[in-house]
Amino acid sequence: MKLGFLSAIVPDLSLEEVLTFAGREGFECVELACWPVGKAQRRYAGVTHLDVAAFTADDAARVNELCAKTGVAISGLGYYPNPLSPDAAEAQVAIAHIKKLIDAAALLGINQMNTFIGRDWRLSVDENWPRFLEVWPPLVQYAEDRDVRIGIENCPMFFTDDEWPGGKNLAHSPAIWRRMFEAIPSKSLGLNYDPSHFVWQMMDYVQVLREFGERIYHVHAKDARLDRERLNEVGILANPNDYHTPKLPGLGDIDWGRFFSVLTDVGYDGPVAIEVEDRAYEGALERRKAAIIQSGRYLRQFVN
Amino acid sequence: MKLGFLSAIVPDLSLEEVLTFAGREGFECVELACWPVGKAQRRYAGVTHLDVAAFTADDAARVNELCAKTGVAISGLGYYPNPLSPDAAEAQVAIAHIKKLIDAAALLGINQMNTFIGRDWRLSVDENWPRFLEVWPPLVQYAEDRDVRIGIENCPMFFTDDEWPGGKNLAHSPAIWRRMFEAIPSKSLGLNYDPSHFVWQMMDYVQVLREFGERIYHVHAKDARLDRERLNEVGILANPNDYHTPKLPGLGDIDWGRFFSVLTDVGYDGPVAIEVEDRAYEGALERRKAAIIQSGRYLRQFVN
Amino acid sequence: MKLGFLSAIVPDLSLEEVLTFAGREGFECVELACWPVGKAQRRYAGVTHLDVAAFTADDAARVNELCAKTGVAISGLGYYPNPLSPDAAEAQVAIAHIKKLIDAAALLGINQMNTFIGRDWRLSVDENWPRFLEVWPPLVQYAEDRDVRIGIENCPMFFTDDEWPGGKNLAHSPAIWRRMFEAIPSKSLGLNYDPSHFVWQMMDYVQVLREFGERIYHVHAKDARLDRERLNEVGILANPNDYHTPKLPGLGDIDWGRFFSVLTDVGYDGPVAIEVEDRAYEGALERRKAAIIQSGRYLRQFVN
Amino acid sequence: MKLGFLSAIVPDLSLEEVLTFAGREGFECVELACWPVGKAQRRYAGVTHLDVAAFTADDAARVNELCAKTGVAISGLGYYPNPLSPDAAEAQVAIAHIKKLIDAAALLGINQMNTFIGRDWRLSVDENWPRFLEVWPPLVQYAEDRDVRIGIENCPMFFTDDEWPGGKNLAHSPAIWRRMFEAIPSKSLGLNYDPSHFVWQMMDYVQVLREFGERIYHVHAKDARLDRERLNEVGILANPNDYHTPKLPGLGDIDWGRFFSVLTDVGYDGPVAIEVEDRAYEGALERRKAAIIQSGRYLRQFVN
Amino acid sequence: MKLGFLSAIVPDLSLEEVLTFAGREGFECVELACWPVGKAQRRYAGVTHLDVAAFTADDAARVNELCAKTGVAISGLGYYPNPLSPDAAEAQVAIAHIKKLIDAAALLGINQMNTFIGRDWRLSVDENWPRFLEVWPPLVQYAEDRDVRIGIENCPMFFTDDEWPGGKNLAHSPAIWRRMFEAIPSKSLGLNYDPSHFVWQMMDYVQVLREFGERIYHVHAKDARLDRERLNEVGILANPNDYHTPKLPGLGDIDWGRFFSVLTDVGYDGPVAIEVEDRAYEGALERRKAAIIQSGRYLRQFVN
């Protein structure tokens, strides 16, 4: 596998600084945050390390040169919006920008971009399905035509009242993945699998690898801790942030040895991108960098 | 404690038959189903063993005589509707009928009735709160005036798409109870505590007894089994019936020894009413009776 | 379900005494030991409560009368030999006698007999398979023709050096059952399922019920205790008796609540026959009877 | 085994009432409280169902007649003082009265009495040892001469500040038993084993049966619950009552199935006396009787 | 956080050698052993890396220069005596020397010193309390006046017969801390928290961080292993060394990921000093140095 990180946590670094930092600290790759240039609407979003809006072959060459110089590959382009937003304009921006990432990934020759399916969070999965069937087949076809793979992250995007009750991304469980892959069998659609989202959903984040291993195109390494004393107060019908805490790898409930044990057995050999969303490690740039370095050190026990 | 059962599972028996059966099988009490006469709108509802609509002192005397004859007490009157339904008419029926149960409980001298808080299931807890503050203080006052205690069952009333996403009863967690009792401190408001609802909400159903022991006025003995292999498919954001199964006491995940260990320590000495909602034991009357008998035999290990 | 016991543990009682004892102690059924008259070759075998060798319709009528009188049904006829023994004569006796049990079961109208597949214990499963395919299809056809169901017990029949290394009954795991039912799809072939054999084979004795529930025609209730301190000395390559101990239900590692929880859900409503093989409860007849009674009392928590 | 109870919990019943109650409720035996007539100095002590001070053969005959009439045996005579008390007078009373129990046990032909070793609770085990060697060999010889067995209960007799830091009975761990039996090999010295004391001492109450099975002459069936939330506050250096709670069998942490599983295997077939020290079940006589009955019902699952 | 070690394990190194070794191996800080010059009275005590007896501003400047040169900070000055010793002279020495450490810490500008509360080990907590109230308020005032924080280590200082039964340091449980901080609310009194002492006291070493996080001024990283097979012999009333073994971090029962997960969440960002008391790693200087290095490597997974 190739160990790296998602660049969204260091918005204060330029692309070159990101790659240089990664190379100096021994990472093999970075997933580049590619939000549209502008203001972030939520934490960990709105970062632009690569502006794909008007990305050209020349831009691609320059970026690839930087990669060669620093010895760091781009594991994928990342942009996590809500393409099924009930706000039609927001959805349209998301869809259009996803295409830009696909184009850029193709130009860069890395053929991997990561995103969300999206969801109208006030509607049930079934109620969202028609819209899914409208939006996603053409998007996947667009990617397939350019030989790019889409990695859908399995985050429910449900944290607080703002996303109650369904969250902003349909693709959060194996049952839904199965339905999704049956509707769109193209190999251009796969997963950017993050085991931490299964922790608070109380699902087995290891056994699932056996069935979906071939569809896992990218991995996020984040951890999460169930806070039992908080859960005992509110139960699972409460907002997820009321009973769990995102943490750095090694500081949560995931048994990473068990995770990589089966991940290696199902033949995964792709990128593992550390995603820092641990509030105890936010703040100054040095602290966030230290968080990435510590996470890398932890994961190197299991990843070569 | 006094062991008994909720009569809703045997709608085909008359009141006298219910009490006779209870007495013959060694139960000390029965919680009587007191829905308005008419057609049930959901499973386990709509049963009328006592028609409280026009209940008189004479009726009370006749019922108490039956109790004396069979040696079986009435642990409480039970009616579990949605008094906060977004359908104003439905809510009104519920509120009015709850008052009838309070009246009847007072007439019978048993001073205990059990019900739900209700909820507009499409709205969040916060969004329901104003309506709760409107409906419940006068209801509790009504009960307090008649020296009757209301036992709110802690069932979320969320099973399938029909109650998505919030369920039809607000009172499902300690955090919400605390808020409820702060708003209405009257001792006429308490709990009809059923530990099984905490099983799939992933909460500690024992430790909670220490804080709320004094507010527990009635206990439902039902069990529930988490089905991990189903949960692994769908996660906790799915409908509860997709990952758990209600079962008879002893056939679910509840550690009843641990439960009664602390329940006795906090001084609870009231009724324990078996509630049969195990589909494997429904069907013919004999099978449902056998389910009650088996449940009683199981619980007698822990209850004298 | 119907609770009863396998009569092999009380060879000193006559058929009438067995049924009378069963009835008096509240059991609904008995599985009758039907070995050929003669000397037992191993513990718990060689008992003849029903001599099926020359069993007539008149005999059947007499037996059924006894059942009616005592209020106790026959859950099945039981005979557990090695029909695939490398000793051709022994195998032939077994096969011929199994047919006698089928005949008798048909005559009695109980249409259930229980037995083993057998095995040449010195050969692997694969090496035994041709012989299985020779012996069993005609036997099952014989049963199907008489509308009798065969319940194969899942005991590996491997205890000590005498059965090393493979045991004397092929049908000990789900993988082998699947292969067996593929080879012989007839509904006349099913299982007499005993969860205790899965304890020392380290298999999940509950989850398996979901796949094979429809093939379970009879259940044996025996328990087993893994003796970790002995297992730590010898490991699982040792003889099973070196690291486990058969015990009465409730005195072993089986979680009977969990077992019956799923067994009821998959729709099983047949016999549950206590099988006493706990050496601490052998010896005098009174002690063995007490073992049956205690086991029944324990299981009645979960079985009505 | 023979199920019964220690009579200390019903001081308000006469000997005849105790035996009659035991017989009516299906118990096979009772351990009789035999404190000197007078005032109790601590909870559960000071009860005199048999006054052994001037016990004669005639008294014995009368008692045995009562036993025959009620069908209830005496499992042993019980008196639990501190024969190694630093108060020489108190120790002397204890020693002299223990001899009276031995005499009475011999006269009754039951040859079993149960007591404590005692301890100067302010001194360490080693510091108590010389006194143990002085007091106990003659006492055991006295019993051996009369063919009576002494069952030492393994209670540390340490609850609160009053017994800090060592408790009032040396014989609380296998390490000390071993030392004790090495000093006094006579078979007249054995154990009255109560697994509940091992719960809060954090010891395996089952595995120990394998080594000491032959020395177990009597069993007390009491349960105990570790209160983790209290233990987290004070730790094991606090007084035991600060972090655990004695409970009825089935309401504590003991796995009774596992306990009786091994107890039967090591050949124990003696008395099992329920000891009620659960404060939730004290109070009125009826409640204490109900506690005994409930405990018996619970244990009958495992004891015939 | 800043990773370092307590220098007591390398008494054979000079202060400069200690700091040089720390710097070369990548440690950010060291807690300096500051016992009075002289002979150690117990293992791990009596080491003097900084002689605070006559410490001057010039001395402080020299030491701070060494720190600057090696890039290693002093996390605190450490001296762990018994200021409540029943030996008045010993107590007096301890109290006087603690003041010297406070003075030196102030001079050095590190404003942190670590020590014990002490205890008359033959007396109960309550019996020690008056003496605590006499000795500690003035000591804390002395520190507060110099803007120095005192970190009390939570070690019970109870190992063998020599400290039986209470140990030589009162501050071993949250219940006692609470009492302590109520008596002395000054922020100059806090904790030098070592989770290993909670292991054998059977307390939750993580949950406690939530309440006392703000009072934790220093952390010791030591591990401990409960030896169940030894505990089963003697129980928790035995001396702690009879059933547990101090080990290097990663070789004991502590779940360090869980520990640092919550420690980071409560905002702790201070020193983490490895304390080597693992007898398997004592002996030659190289072995002790290797123990520190290995511990550091282990902890770096969780600490940046």
Next chain:
Amino acid sequence: MKLGFLSAIVPDLSLEEVLTFAGREGFECVELACWPVGKAQRRYAGVTHLDVAAFTADDAARVNELCAKTGVAISGLGYYPNPLSPDAAEAQVAIAHIKKLIDAAALLGINQMNTFIGRDWRLSVDENWPRFLEVWPPLVQYAEDRDVRIGIENCPMFFTDDEWPGGKNLAHSPAIWRRMFEAIPSKSLGLNYDPSHFVWQMMDYVQVLREFGERIYHVHAKDARLDRERLNEVGILANPNDYHTPKLPGLGDIDWGRFFSVLTDVGYDGPVAIEVEDRAYEGALERRKAAIIQSGRYLRQFVN
């Protein structure tokens, strides 16, 4: 301890390349694969990094020079054949070649060689014993005469049908070791202990260290994962490869912290040789080297 690896996984490297790689990656030692030159008969066998067939003092000097140059010691010579093979010729080759390793170990002054006892896999342990008593005493004497220690690996050498049912190495359990050491008390016979083989044999791989610590002369660090979902299908009577998977250290079920915790306590200070048999890490040389490096990084947490 000294961390290294078994060279069999890198057959494509020359001895010098092996030692150079080891030195560069910070390993202190290597166990050299010393099969006879020729073709491997099974996976991981047949590798010859040292041809001991005609090994001379000059050869030894050259090898020791290489060791000195690279700073890497030889932890032992390894050759794992079947000296008790039913094929007499194969057994003879094995025995003769083991002697060559003993000679070479003596010449090299490393006095450690590792091998198997062997077994006729079709026969029981008892049936193999006479042959063991014939072959091994002279072999051990041969080693003792040359002051060389033999480390027997505890691998059952049972994977698939080819080794059914007993495997090709008797020495797989503590019970058998005890019997082996009783028969041959010479200190020249000891163990090359690999905890992974105890994982699927369901034995405690830590507690055993206490009894056999002094006989452990060499340690293999390999890991193994029980695959419960596969085990549930086939049970422990199936071939071991049907329910477990060998993995790199840290990717299996072994708790290495607990392992090294006790290993250090029993005084082991010898070599720990990583053995790579994880199929997910085989293939290209670079991948296998990376597997060794990752395993080393993982183990360095616990080994200095």
